[in-house]
Amino acid sequence: MTLVFRSPVTRMLLASDGLTTVLLQALTQAHLTPWVDGVETTPGRHVESAARGLLALAADDECLVRRTRLATRAGEVVSVNVVVARAGADGRIDAAMRDRTRPIGFAFAAAGLPMNRRISRTGLTPWPQAPATRCAFKDYTLNAADRPWAYIRELFSPRVVPPETHTEEAAAATGAGERV
Numbered sequence: 001m002t003l004v005f006r007s008p009v010t011r012m013l014l015a016s017d018g019l020t021t022v023l024l025q026a027l028t029q030a031h032l033t034p035w036v037d038g039v040e041t042t043p044g045r046h047v048e049s050a051a052r053g054l055l056a057l058a059a060d061d062e063c064l065v066r067r068t069r070l071a072t073r074a075g076e077v078v079s080v081n082v083v084v085a086r087a088g089a090d091g092r093i094d095a096a097m098r099d100r101t102r103p104i105g106f107a108f109a110a111a112g113l114p115m116n117r118r119i120s121r122t123g124l125t126p127w128p129q130a131p132a133t134r135c136a137f138k139d140y141t142l143n144a145a146d147r148p149w150a151y152i153r154e155l156f157s158p159r160v161v162p163p164e165t166h167t168e169e170a171a172a173a174t175g176a177g178e179r180v
Helices: 008-015 020-028 049-055 091-098 104-110 168-174
Strands: 003-005 033-043 062-071 077-086 116-127 130-144 147-156 165-167
Touching: 003 008, 008 020, 008 116, 008 130, 020 077, 020 104, 049 077, 049 116, 049 130, 049 147, 062 091, 077 091, 091 104, 116 147
Parallel strands: none
Antiparallel strands: 003 165, 033 062, 062 077, 077 147, 116 130, 130 147
């Protein structure tokens, strides 16, 4: 049984292969500021399994892991993000990962890095700001010459990006939604 997100806003955001921060700013009608909770260097064996698999990381590959929240000036958290990239592979990547002044997509773009995205997964997960509440998320890679160089996982505030779903069968019966 496949779940379909009821909200066209959610389906659009999850299917989008770029400009997530710009879309979130349009939805909230607010400038979003990154709150970088940390950038750590860690071996590949310690990063989440989805990132390890998609980036083909070896256990001893040195990685940068950036954890960020995008928030409005009023302090409302709109998204929670994890970004993983190999450390030392490209100085531009390392500098952008450590940039605490810009959302990661803006930092990567300013560094002149390729921004070809490939969505790997979408779905529901607990919202970190209220773990009893579910939120929509997407995982994707940034690629150069069809090789992934960064993994990004974005979790979206359920207040901004409605997480309600129904089954594909129910959507077909009511004529609502398309698969994301």
